[in-house]
Amino acid sequence: TQLLEQSPQFLSIQEGENLTVYCNSSSVFSSLQWYRQEPGEGPVLLVTVVTGGEVKKLKRLTFQFGDARKDSSLHITAAQPGDTGLYLCAGEDIVGNEKLTFGTGTRLTIIP
Amino acid sequence: SQTIHQWPATLVQPVGSPLSLECTVEGTSNPNLYWYRQAAGRGLQLLFYSVGIGQISSEVPQNLSASRPQDRQFILSSKKLLLSDSGFYLCAWSPGQGPEQYFGPGTRLTVT
Numbered sequence: 001t002q003l004l005e006q007s008p009q010f011l012s013i014q015e016g017e018n019l020t021v022y023c024n025s026s027s028v029f030s031s032l033q034w035y036r037q038e039p040g041e042g043p044v045l046l047v048t049v050v051t052g053g054e055v056k057k058l059k060r061l062t063f064q065f066g067d068a069r070k071d072s073s074l075h076i077t078a079a080q081p082g083d084t085g086l087y088l089c090a091g092e093d094i095v096g097n098e099k100l101t102f103g104t105g106t107r108l109t110i111i112p
Numbered sequence: 113s114q115t116i117h118q119w120p121a122t123l124v125q126p127v128g129s130p131l132s133l134e135c136t137v138e139g140t141s142n143p144n145l146y147w148y149r150q151a152a153g154r155g156l157q158l159l160f161y162s163v164g165i166g167q168i169s170s171e172v173p174q175n176l177s178a179s180r181p182q183d184r185q186f187i188l189s190s191k192k193l194l195l196s197d198s199g200f201y202l203c204a205w206s207p208g209q210g211p212e213q214y215f216g217p218g219t220r221l222t223v224t
Contacts, residue, residue, distance in 0.1 A: 004155075030211075031211050033211060033212065040218070040220070041217055041218065042202050042204070042216050042217055042218050043156070043202075043215050044215070045212055045214065048212055086153060088155060088156070090156075090211075090213075092211035098210070098211055099158060100211060100213060101158075102148075102155040102158075103155050104154060104155045105153065105154050105155045
């Protein structure tokens with residue numbers, strides 16, 4: 001069974017600060033995605049990374065896929081209250097059968 | 113554009129009662145469909161997925177079953193609910209040409 005561990009589990013920071021969330025596994029994934037979820041709603045896809053070492057930027061969010069495709073990070077610059085939510089990473093099985101293994105989640109709170 | 117619907121949004125059911133949650137997708141054909149359960153503030157556990165009408169794969173042994181009577185309809189059922197079935201149930205679809213999944217708004221189920 002593939003597992004994706006996210007750290008930290010909870011993070012509360014002041015508006016304007018920078019932060020990094022990590023997603024780690026002992027398994028290799030063919031691709032990895034990040035989602036953000038608001039309370040009482042379904043997750044919303046933010047990005048997909050597919051190549052080892054790949055870096056993608058989405059405004060103030062920077063996503064990186066590890067060289068070995070076993071881990072990923074999400075870095076937020078100058079956090080804003082709108083960034084508050086549950087961040088989930090999800091890895092696609094190396095076989096490419098389009099089933100996702102979801103991480104344990106990071107609950108982020110940005111304090112105005 | 114594609115949209116995904118789930119209903120009901122919330123449900124309170126007594127132990128031992130039956131369950132039927134429905135998910136429908138609009139604006140696409142032959143999608144992959146998924147049912148997930150989410151514990152409070154945590155990651156998603158894949159319950160069932162389907163690549164076509166009548167084709168259901170179960171990921172975990174449990175008190176639940178799934179059916180796909182139509183191309184864009186996915187139903188989650190139980191004959192007798194257990195307290196442990198409480199949770200947030202999410203339906204998702206993917207076009208089947210990549211790992212990205214798109215989630216519905218979810219159903220909050222409380223078994224009393």
